Amino acid sequence: MxxxxxxxxxxxxxxxxxxxxxxxxxxxxxxxxxxxxxxxxxxxxxxxxxxxxxxxxxxxxxxxxxxxxxxxxxxxxxxxxxxxxxxxxxxxxxxxxxxxxxxxxxxxxxxxPESPRYLYIKLGKVEEAKKSLKRLRGNCDLMKEIAEMEKEKQEAASEKKVSIRQLFTSSKYRQAVIVALMVQISQQFSGINAIFYYSTNIFERAGVDQPVYATIGVGVVNTVFTVISVFLVEKAGRRSLFLSGLMGMLASAAAMTVGLVLLSQFAWMSYVSMVAIFLFVIFFEVGPGPIPWFIVAELFSQGPRPAAIAIAGFCNWTCNFIVGMCFQYIAYQKQKESHLKRSQLCSAARSAQPPKVPKP
Incomplete structure (x- = not known):
């Protein structure tokens, strides 16, 4: 780093x-x-x-x-x-x-400090790992975490270094890889970055007088609800937050479509579109926003973790690139239908999630 x-x-x-x-x-x-x-x-x-x-x-x-x-x-x-x-x-x-x-x-x-898990498991520097752990935890009892690292070290010693190819070919990692990729794909194909990239244009189309300030309002809501998700994620669980967030985004994207379609007939539909955009961002930050960034590290042990994170990151940024490049073209071709497409993608992403996310 x-x-x-x-x-x-x-x-x-x-x-x-x-x-x-x-x-x-x-x-x-x-x-x-x-x-x-x-x-x-x-x-x-x-x-x-x-x-x-x-x-x-x-x-x-x-x-x-x-x-x-x-x-x-x-x-x-x-x-x-x-x-x-x-x-x-x-x-x-x-x-x-x-x-x-x-x-x-x-x-x-x-x-x-350097990561104690990296020092202990990968480099075998036991004393340095203990010092690093003490810096991070203070005077707390470290024996439980040291025992956990020792167990993971023994498991890592019994398996060879895992390559990207092995992650896809080994049945041992298949379910975890599918989960890791699906959360990245659903995060980006939900269309959240289309909202951030083109939110000013979307607010203009919705009839907002000061679209730039509305966009900043989206940023404020985005930040506030990310803070809230910090407290929710350990209490509500990863899977429930992720799926409920996608369902909320689905409903919000559908409401955006209705608001923009009926805007020419009812001026008050601009408020519906605005509220829908804010709700879309709120539901994103409840689960689909933060969870994909750390769930991959939880799903894999020290051995396959770097390769898994590399694959997940590549998948995330590739999907981000596709959305960023294609949304403007789709919006130009389909105009109001693009938000309906986003709601359909949220629905598809929710349906594609496995019935059970493996515990780390």
Missing amino acids: LVVNVLSIAGNLLMGLAKFGPSHILIIAGRAIVGLYCGLSSGLVPMYVSEVSPTALRGALGTLHQLAIVTGILISQVLGLDFLLGNDEMWPLLLALSGAAALLQFFLLLLC
Whole structure:
């Protein structure tokens, strides 16, 4: 994680200098480097958080990854306002600002201990693992966690290193792989990022007078309900939150369709569309938003975990790319029907979930 921050700093620096050089080349190059950083960190961060978290708090702490993402989205939405950094003079600073967060993370990570599970299970450094665990837990009794790591170490020693190919071919991992991929696919194909990418246009179409501020309102709701999900995830369970969230998104997307279809006949339908968008985001953050980021680390032991997280991350970003590239075209071709398609995808994702998610 220390090393990949260099990619973010370099990529954002290139974008920040775009005004003083060939802007299109610098922005494309910068975004490509930042994209590489995002792909790596979206796998490394949940894995590290999962490995340093107490078992009882693993879900709640894993949700903090999603909270950091949505907080960053909200900050960028606010700073992107015309009277702040979203203008002809200040936009290079807006693009470069993410590099400051990466720089801060770089120095803060120097204060963080290495994962005790990685030290104990992968490297066999027992004493260093105990020191790391003591830094994380304080004066608590560590024997239970050490015994758990010893058990996982023995299990890992009895199996060879698991490759990506073996994850797909071995029946031992099949159900966990299916669950890992399905939660990533359903998260992205629910259409949530279409809301964030094109929310201003959607609010304009719904007849909102100040669509930019409505979009910021979505960001605020997004952040607030991610905080709420931190407390819900350990109490309500992963599967129930995930499926109830998808069902809520299904109903909200259907309401969006009704609101936009009838907008020309009833002016008050703009309020229906707005409420539906906010509810869509709320239900997303209840479960489908945060859970896919940490559930993969919980489903796999130390041996196959890196390969599984790599596969899940690739699947997530690929689906994200497809939605981002295709939604505008679909919206242009089908207009109001695109929201109905999103509700159908939520329904399909909910139906495709396995009847039982394996316990970590």
